[in-house]
Amino acid sequence: xxxxxxxxxxxxxxxxxxxxxxxxxxxxxxxxxxxxxxxxxxxxxxxxxxxxxxxxxxxxxxxxxxxxxxxxxxxxxxxxxxxxxxxxxxxxxxxxxxxxxxxxxxxxxxxxxxxxxxxxxxxxxxxxxxxxxxxxxxxxxxxxxxxxxxxxxxxxxxxxxxxxxxxxxxxxxxxxxxxxxxxxxxxxxxxxxxxxxxxxxxxxxxxxxxxxxxxxxxxxxxxxxxxxxxxxxxxxxxxxxxxxxxxxxxxxxxxxxxxxxxxxxxxxxxxxxxxxxxxxxxxxxxxxxxxxxxxxxxxxxxxxxxxxxxxxxxxxxxxxxxxxxxxxxxxxxxxxxxxxxxxxxxxxxxxxxxxxxxxxxxxxxxxxxxxxxxxxxxxxxxxxxx
Numbered sequence: 420x421x422x423x424x425x426x427x428x429x430x431x432x433x434x435x436x437x438x439x440x441x442x443x444x445x446x447x448x449x450x451x452x453x454x455x456x457x458x459x460x461x462x463x464x465x466x467x468x469x470x471x472x473x474x475x476x477x478x479x480x481x482x483x484x485x486x487x488x489x490x491x492x493x494x495x496x497x498x499x500x501x502x503x504x505x506x507x508x509x510x511x512x513x514x515x516x517x518x519x520x521x522x523x524x525x526x527x528x529x530x531x532x533x534x535x536x537x538x539x540x541x542x543x544x545x546x547x548x549x550x551x552x553x554x555x556x557x558x559x560x561x562x563x564x565x566x567x568x569x570x571x572x573x574x575x576x577x578x579x580x581x582x583x584x585x586x587x588x589x590x591x592x593x594x595x596x597x598x599x600x601x602x603x604x605x606x607x608x609x610x611x612x613x614x615x616x617x618x619x620x621x622x623x624x625x626x627x628x629x630x631x632x633x634x635x636x637x638x639x640x641x642x643x644x645x646x647x648x649x650x651x652x653x654x655x656x657x658x659x660x661x662x663x664x665x666x667x668x669x670x671x672x673x674x675x676x677x678x679x680x681x682x683x684x685x686x687x688x689x690x691x692x693x694x695x696x697x698x699x700x701x702x703x704x705x706x707x708x709x710x711x712x713x714x715x716x717x718x719x720x721x722x723x724x725x726x727x728x729x730x731x732x733x734x735x736x737x738x739x740x741x742x743x744x745x746x747x748x749x750x751x752x753x754x755x756x757x758x759x760x761x762x763x764x765x766x767x768x769x770x771x772x773x774x775x776x777x778x779x780x781x782x783x784x785x786x787x788x789x790x791x792x793x794x795x796x797x798x799x800x801x802x803x804x805x
Contacts, residue, residue, distance in 0.1 A: 575664060
């Protein structure tokens with residue numbers, strides 16, 4: 420909830436789910452947006468899960484969401500990754516942009532270092548590194564242009580390397596005879612071409628690859644992020660896994676034989692990322708989205724109507740001190756310059772811990788199954804076994 424410029428939480432993750440950078444990065448970026456801009460009064464929900472499943476219901480079909488048991492819905496839902504049929508509104512993957520040691524923001528801060536390696540000195544090969552798992556999106560992809568069934572890029576593309584080792588160095592990392600050594604993200608710009616594949620949801624590396632100055636070859640997916648509709652294949656990146664199962668080889672051969680055009684595509688991507696994905700641009704995006712949502716609110720949000728209403732600032736302070744979350748993200752970037760409104764009533768850290776230990780998701784007037792029966796739980800456990 421946003422009320423009189425302050426952000427409040429009407430629900431909390433239970434303790435066993437707390438600590439994901441997807442949520443914490445979003446909360447930091449939302450809080451910072453509320454301090455930079457005047458935001459309207461509104462309520463919305465955030466889906467921070469990394470599995471951007473297509474919706475099991477939609478608001479347009481009466482009765483299709485009777486099992487969802489939303490309290491007070493329908494209401495806007497925002498998500499950092501979505502399926503093309505999802506009703507969620509796209510927001511930045513803020514956790515990946517600002518939280519890890521190889522975050523987009525840190526790479527951008529070292530932009531000059533990457534620029535020192537000219538295109539002509541980069542290896543004329545394609546590099547790809549990822550963990551071996553296949554997201555649900557693979558099962559919903561249409562056939563390739565030649566009629567072949569779409570297969571999991573993370574499993575399939577490494578199989579091309581033995582026959583084309585002069586063109587690519589692609590594999591999955593981990594332990595076992597079929598794995599390859601990892602390459603730190605900060606070193607991957609040594610290659611002219613970088614291959615990006617989606618996982619459970621959109622790949623956070625894709626955002627960073629756009630910034631590195633190499634030509635990105637993106638495997639097809641029906642998942643997308645908040646800025647994807649502004650990108651153009653052939654202008655900002657190259658495609659694979661669209662025409663046939665070996666079109667990655669064709670993309671690399673094209674790039675090698677059209678070196679100037681490949682370099683131009685890499686430069687276009689880098690320019691786009693630097694201009695549109697930096698932190699002020701992301702905050703502006705949040706501001707615009709929330710202002711548009713505020714115009715559509717049909718009621719005035721109030722803490723009096725909610726059983727939980729925790730100011731976000733004190734909750735971020737709690738996260739910055741709790742043993743499980745204090746190293747997840749850089750809280751000082753927000754808490755030091757903007758501080759916390761101490762005039763608002765808020766629970767102590769001990770009271771917040773007591774709420775998080777509660778096995779039932781909040782608010783208490785929403786029926787949610789126990790976590791062992793969480794929607795998609797069995798499916799996700801099966802996929803992880805793969």
